[in-house]
Amino acid sequence: MPERPTSLTAGGLSADDLAAALAPRSSPLTGKSLSVTGLRKSYGGTTVVDGVDMEIAAGEFVTFLGSSGSGKTTTLMMLAGFTEPDSGTVSVDGRDITGLNPGKRDFGFVFQQYLLFPHMTVEENVAFPLQLRGVSKAEIRRRVGETLQAAGLSKFAGRKPRELSGGQQQRVALCRVLVYRPPIVLMDEPLGALDKKLRDQMQTEIKTIQRELGLTVVYVTHDQEEALVLSDRIAIMKDGRIEQFDTPRGLFEHPRTPFVADFLGAANFLNGKVEEPAADGCTRVRLDTGGVLTAREHPCVPGQRVRAAVRPGKLRLVSAEEGCCTGTVETAVYVGSLTRISVRLDGAAPGTPPLRIETAVAPPRVGERVCVTAEREDVSVFDATDGG
Ligand SMILES: Nc1ncnc2c1ncn2[C@@H]1O[C@H](COP(=O)(O)OP(=O)(O)OP(=O)(O)O)[C@@H](O)[C@H]1O
Ligand SMILES: [Mg+2]
Structure with missing residues (x-):
């Protein structure tokens, strides 16, 4: 053998x-x-x-x-x-x-x-x-x-x-x-x-x-x-x-708490408010920074203050599309198989950490304007008062 x-x-x-x-x-x-x-x-x-x-x-x-x-x-x-x-x-x-x-x-x-x-x-x-x-x-x-x-x-x-x-x-x-x-x-x-x-x-x-x-x-x-x-x-x-x-x-x-979302894979958290339900049953979160993230159906009510969580590898850079979040690339570091990017979202409150994004394809340059979004399967939604 x-x-x-x-x-x-x-x-x-x-x-x-x-x-x-x-x-x-x-x-x-x-x-x-x-x-x-x-x-x-x-x-x-x-x-x-x-x-x-x-x-x-x-x-x-x-x-x-x-x-x-x-x-x-x-x-x-x-x-x-x-x-x-x-x-x-x-x-x-x-x-x-x-x-x-x-x-x-x-x-x-x-x-x-x-x-x-x-x-x-x-x-x-x-x-x-x-x-x-x-x-x-x-x-x-x-x-x-x-x-x-x-x-x-x-x-x-x-x-x-x-x-x-x-x-x-x-x-x-x-x-x-x-x-x-x-x-x-x-x-x-x-x-x-x-x-x-x-x-x-x-x-x-x-x-x-x-x-x-x-x-x-x-x-x-x-x-x-x-x-x-x-x-x-x-x-x-x-x-x-x-x-x-x-x-x-x-x-x-399917992390059930913000702590789990962050502990495994360091999630980005984005604050926002749940919109009126749409016909597709998804939960839409209007972000404080502007833009909308669509998640799978979550147990929350319209108007509820929430935190949406997305992993760095699951945020996608897109050419301008409806509802995407706009921002500016602050850092871009090539680490072998992928590039780690940080993006300052337009309208982010002072002191808010930049978004962390990992991408393997066509990384943008520092200072470049970008649009960010995520697939609904990759967005988790937690009540804003949930610790973690
Ligand atoms: N015999 C003991 N007397 C007093 N406190 C204790 C005792 N054993 C554990 N603790 C406390 O209980 C808590 C949990 O300890 P535990 O050893 O279970 O942690 P752990 O998750 O295994 O941590 P680590 O990863 O560092 O091994 C700690 O705050 C520790 O100080
Ligand atoms: Mg131990």
Whole structure:
């Protein structure tokens, strides 16, 4: 079999082989479903997780994405049982496990610090969870050998963690979890310490293993791209709450809050007022700067003050057309495959940030007059008083 380009070890086996070696002989391994209701946690009077509800399907890859301090780790630690929630429940396949200690949950954990035992060899590290579970010596030898071979780590079996590279250590950490085939794996920024290239490779490895073993994974990161690459669904967290729990496409195309629109892809916000409804059912927003943006139908009433949100890549430069917004190009920076432009709209109030536009075709020059518009599918409309 040709070696996959993502394989971490020259001559080592791929993630597919690792997955195949770890899969049980008889029945296919599948993850379990996870249900969370009303999870809350406060520290010293400050609420850090504020009512998290989510249903995670068996075999799903779910990521908590949010800025520092938004409550991602605390939520994960409550799922794991390391942190006791003030209220709320955690269930696995419908069974309430809220009171169960971490050792009894049979979850796998992978954290940013590999937490390998420094005094143990690679082999001993990977064997450890099986020893805890009372697996026979012969079976431990067989499974550890198989796992290390599949991970391309056999030749490092006798080494201590400090004698391995970061990527190799991370691989050992992953083996140590997968060797006992936990139905649910929780990972907190497991790739945070790796450089970009290695991180990209490990993302592919993790995704392949998860998919082939059908594991349920709950993952924490503050790296947007990583979340998009790995996840079936992403929970965007802010101030201890889930702002939106959706597929990557759902989050991009139908952000439900201004925060989500801005967090993923830095939206432009334009203030305006909703016009009388037209026959096509679309929502039209007359902008304060002049011009009209047409959006899909949104639940708002004529006259309502709103903020329309459009991503930089979705604003289009057009030759003068009815309702378009006119302005002047302030900056134009070529960044490889596209040009980033900022446009000062005519009539923009002082202090309003210029529009950010990304275009791959015929970028205008600084000082040029332009007309800006957007397709209705690319315009989201929020009430003007919505925070974010
Ligand atoms: N044991 C603790 N005692 C007091 N406050 C805590 C404790 N653990 C977490 N916090 C606070 O709870 C908030 C959420 O922390 P948490 O670690 O869940 O954030 P996070 O989203 O994982 O952030 P990061 O991306 O920086 O890891 C933070 O303001 C943090 O200071
Ligand atoms: Mg954290």
